Amino acid sequence: MATIKRILLDVLKPHQPGALEFTQTLADLNPGYRVNLIVEEVDENTESLIVVIEGEDIQFEAIDQAIKKMGGTIHSVDEVEAEGSQPSSSD
Amino acid sequence: MSLIQHIRSLWNLSQAGQIARRYFVTNGFDGALTMLGILLGFYTGGEVQLVVAISACLGAAIALGISGFTSAYLSETEERKKELKELEESLVAPLEESYHGKASQITPWVIAAVNGLSPFLISLFIILPLWLEDWGYMLPLEMDPFDAAIGLAFLAILFLGIFLGRISGTFWLWSGLRAVLIGLVTAGIIFLIGGNP
Numbered sequence: 001m002a003t004i005k006r007i008l009l010d011v012l013k014p015h016q017p018g019a020l021e022f023t024q025t026l027a028d029l030n031p032g033y034r035v036n037l038i039v040e041e042v043d044e045n046t047e048s049l050i051v052v053i054e055g056e057d058i059q060f061e062a063i064d065q066a067i068k069k070m071g072g073t074i075h076s077v078d079e080v081e082a083e084g085s086q087p088s089s090s091d
Numbered sequence: 092m093s094l095i096q097h098i099r100s101l102w103n104l105s106q107a108g109q110i111a112r113r114y115f116v117t118n119g120f121d122g123a124l125t126m127l128g129i130l131l132g133f134y135t136g137g138e139v140q141l142v143v144a145i146s147a148c149l150g151a152a153i154a155l156g157i158s159g160f161t162s163a164y165l166s167e168t169e170e171r172k173k174e175l176k177e178l179e180e181s182l183v184a185p186l187e188e189s190y191h192g193k194a195s196q197i198t199p200w201v202i203a204a205v206n207g208l209s210p211f212l213i214s215l216f217i218i219l220p221l222w223l224e225d226w227g228y229m230l231p232l233e234m235d236p237f238d239a240a241i242g243l244a245f246l247a248i249l250f251l252g253i254f255l256g257r258i259s260g261t262f263w264l265w266s267g268l269r270a271v272l273i274g275l276v277t278a279g280i281i282f283l284i285g286g287n288p
Contacts, residue, residue, distance in 0.1 A: 014178055014191060016104050045181035070100075071189040073182055 001085060004058040008079035011049040013072030015042075019049075022070055029062050030055060050078075105194035110167075111205040112258060118159045119251050120270070122210025124277055125151055126217040127244040131278055134237055135285040141236065145221050152214030160207025167199035213251075217244045248274040 013022065019037055027035045033055040041048040049072075053063065064074060102108060129148055133139045175195045179186050186192045220230055220239035230239055252270025256263040 012182055014182065017100060017190075021100070021103075043181070045178055069189055071178070071182065071186055071191045073184045 002082040003056065003085065004060065004080060005056070005083050006052065006054045006079070006081035007058050007060065007063075007077065009049075009051045009053070009063075009067075010075040010078055011051050011067060011072050012046055012075055013049060013067070013070060014046060017070055019047075022049075022072075025066055025070060026051070026053060026063060029066055030057075030059065032056055033058070052079075100190050101194045101197060104190050105198035105201075107194075107198045107201050110198075111202050114159075114163060114202055114206040115209045116251055116255050116258075118155070118163075118206050119209040119213045120248070121159075122152065122155050122213040123217065123244055123247040123251065124274065125155060125210070126214050127241065127248070127274060127277060128281060130217075130237060130241050130244060131281040132285055134241065135282060141221060141225050144237070145218060145225060148214065148218040148221065152211050152218070155214060156207045156211030158207075159210050160203045163206035164199050164203035167202050171195035171198055213247050217247055219243065245271060245274055 017025070019039060023035045023037045027033045033053055036052040036054075038050040039047055040050055060077075067074060126148060129151055130144075133144050133147075172195065175186055175191060178191060217240055220234070220236040220243065223230060224236035230236060234242075248270050249267045252267035253263045255270070256266025259266070
């Protein structure tokens with residue numbers, strides 16, 4: 001099955017945890033995850049973010065759960081990059 | 092996420108440390124001044140049995156502790172519920188399972204414990220000489236237990252003032268002496284009113 005290599009998410013989160021802790025938590029989900037976070041908009045209680053995660057095998061469910069635990073919600077998955085697995089020699 | 096990180100996240104989110112610190116000083120000061128007031132009341136009132144003084148002080152300490160615990164718990168619970176509801180409305184998502192939801196449940200207990208224990212423990216510290224005397228221990232320099240307890244009340248007030256100074260970043264001695272001055276003014280008023288029944 002193809003593995004996800006890159007994913008771009010539109011996320012809404014409360015002010016706490018801050019951008020640093022939020023990014024670190026996502027990066028710690030799996031060794032090799034590279035997370036890029038851009039704060040797009042700041043409201044009274046919330047922040048809109050663009051979160052880009054790159055890795056060898058991105059686990060979307062775990063990312064979704066971690067974001068929910070930090071009080072955030074994924075509004076949309078705006079970009080996905082996947083790589084197909086090598087066909088076996090018998091194919 | 093490790094357990095320590097999990098607890099740290101909850102702690103940071105709830106801002107419990109900051110609030111608990113404030114409550115510790117506020118209600119601790121309440122406890123110290125109340126004990127000072129009761130002790131000075133006995134002092135100006137004349138001879139009083141040690142056991143009566145201990146009972147009165149202990150009763151006040153327990154009442155302060157329970158009052159501190161319940162008032163902080165009730166007010167913090169309602170405040171946290173309101174904050175969580177507002178946040179949920181902003182996010183258009185439930186937050187019960189998030190750190191915010193958990194923090195809103197745990198924080199009132201932590202703050203209530205600090206708010207209740209602070210005046211209770213400070214009061215127990217202040218009336219320690221009365222207990223020691225009652226248990227038959229000799230106080231240093233053969234001090235009168237009431238004088239020693241009043242001295243400890245001022246020491247507790249000084250400590251709370253210094254603690255407050257360290258939090259606010261002001262000069263610790265000035266902050267401590269300012270708190271002691273409040274204690275002295277309280278003592279003066281008690282002597283003025285209570286000294287001439």
